[in-house]
Amino acid sequence: MPRPQVVVSVAAAPPRRGIDSDTGRTFLIWPGTTGPQNPVRCRAATEATDAGIPQPYAQYVADALAEGSPEVIAVRADIAALDAAGAQVSVWANALAKADVATYGIGQVIIPGVASQNAHDALLAHADATNRCVLLDGDVDSTVAELTAFAAAQEAKPGAVRAGLIAGWVSAVGTAGVDRQIPGSVIVAGLVGRRDGLLGHAGGVPAGSQNGAGISRLATNVSLTFTDAQQDVLADNGINPLVRRPGQVLLGNWRSLSADSRWTQLQFGRLAMQIGNGAAGVLDEFLFRTIDARGQLANEIEAAVVSLLAQLEASDALYGTNGSSYRVVVSDSPADAAAGLVRVSIEAAFSKYAERLVFDVVVQQPGALTEEVA
Structure with missing residues (x-):
């Protein structure tokens, strides 16, 4: 028997997932021609790779969990990743339909890194049909003019009250110390899950430095920077930038895309999602x-x-x-x-x-x- 001693071992911990909440989960739509056909529920980073979800989408699942999403429902769209920008609305709609509300619940829906009009249209239609929240990406190098055009195309649609457009991607440390880029929607979906878990409802705001609510755990830099005047333009158009501050990257606003001034703040649409879903669950007990x-x-x-x-x-x-x-x-x-x-x-x-x-x-x-x- 060995002598009495203290043995210390050090190993890399898996990314922490967020606190359970009915509203904080992430639905991540990824393009591919191989891999799981049905939605995959991931509560640990390894579950995405174990299920056969390819990189970089398995990494995006891990990133959303690390930022604070309690779980990620990963859904494959039947289109090659290289062709995703040109995919028809029906491709995205078919994928979104696989994750029905009755089976998988509510939360934030993203198509990370795809800034096409068709992807945005499919997300807004899904928000209107299901009451889920949707987070849209711009391109990694989108200009303010391009971002405002994306916003203008969606602002009059019914789903816009539960839709937010995220400006900018972020850099994070990758393997061997080489930076990698993450679409903004992935980061923000995780921030939403983290905030909902802490508060217990969807009325919080995952932006700013308030007690760390809007500060990314992963990001080291942003792909886009905006002047004060440009940030005012983004705010006026319901666009939420990821911004760099000394030593941190945070979400700089929390606006919906809706042109209706009554729904400007995005937590209004998310609360409506929570109340609608909660009331449906309560009232289901009274059928018959x-x-x-x-x-x-x-x-x-x-x-x-x-x-x-x-x-x-x-x-x-x-x-x-x-x-x-x-x-x-x-x-x-x-x-x-x-x-x-x-x-x-x-x-x-x-x-x-x-x-x-x-x-x-x-x-x-x-x-x-x-x-x-x-």
């Missing part, structure tokens, strides 16, 4: 229940939905206190009852993030006294 004339079923349904909204209000995702941020109305119409219909109406006030902080500084001459105000 008898609609009574005394309103008992209506009261139970109202209480269940109110519970969902009260939790969001308590965590400041909704703006209000003591139930003032939401209103739930369940129909008691005899006509609806005769049709076997229970109609539920939900109104909610979403909490906005602080867009501008203004400091007023008063400078006094040495020895001067501040005038007292009565």
Whole structure:
């Protein structure tokens, strides 16, 4: 038997995945002519390569997990990677349809690195059909004019309230110390998952330096830099840049592509996704229940939905206190009852993030006294 001693071993740890959340998962669509036909659920980086997903897409799965996504659902689109930029909308739509909401839930959908109009169109149509959030990429070297053109093509579509366009790719340390480039949507999908897991809801903002919420764990540099004036243009067009600050790379904004000013902040669309999905799950329990004339079923349904909204209000995702941020109305119409219909109406006030902080500084001459105000 060996002598008593302390034995230390050091090994590379796999990338950490994020905290479980219903809204934080990533759906990653990758182009390929070989590999798994069906969606692959990855909660560890090795699961992508073990399933036969090729590089660099298996690496993108690992990157999203490392940034904070709790899991990545990787879905193959039947198109060669070299032909992805020219793929028809139907190619992407067919891939997106494989990951149905009933089986795989909600979250963020990305087609990393593909900045084509068809890929963007497919993502916006998917957002409208499923209520999922979608994150669009520009090219690694897109100009401001190109990015605003991408945004303008999507801003009037119904899915735009749950869509964000990410400006710029990032650099990260690769094998043998050689930098590699990662599409911005991969990084931001991970930031979203990290934020949702910490807060427990989709109303947080994965941008800025606030407690590290918008700071990438992987990125060392960005492919694009923007002047202050250019960042204003991006903000006006619902485009979210990845920006470099001393010692860090962070997401610089959180805007939707929607032209509707009521949906400018992207967490509004994501909260609507969460509430819609949560309400659907709650209300599913009431299917086949008898609609009574005394309103008992209506009261139970109202209480269940109110519970969902009260939790969001308590965590400041909704703006209000003591139930003032939401209103739930369940129909008691005899006509609806005769049709076997229970109609539920939900109104909610979403909490906005602080867009501008203004400091007023008063400078006094040495020895001067501040005038007292009565």
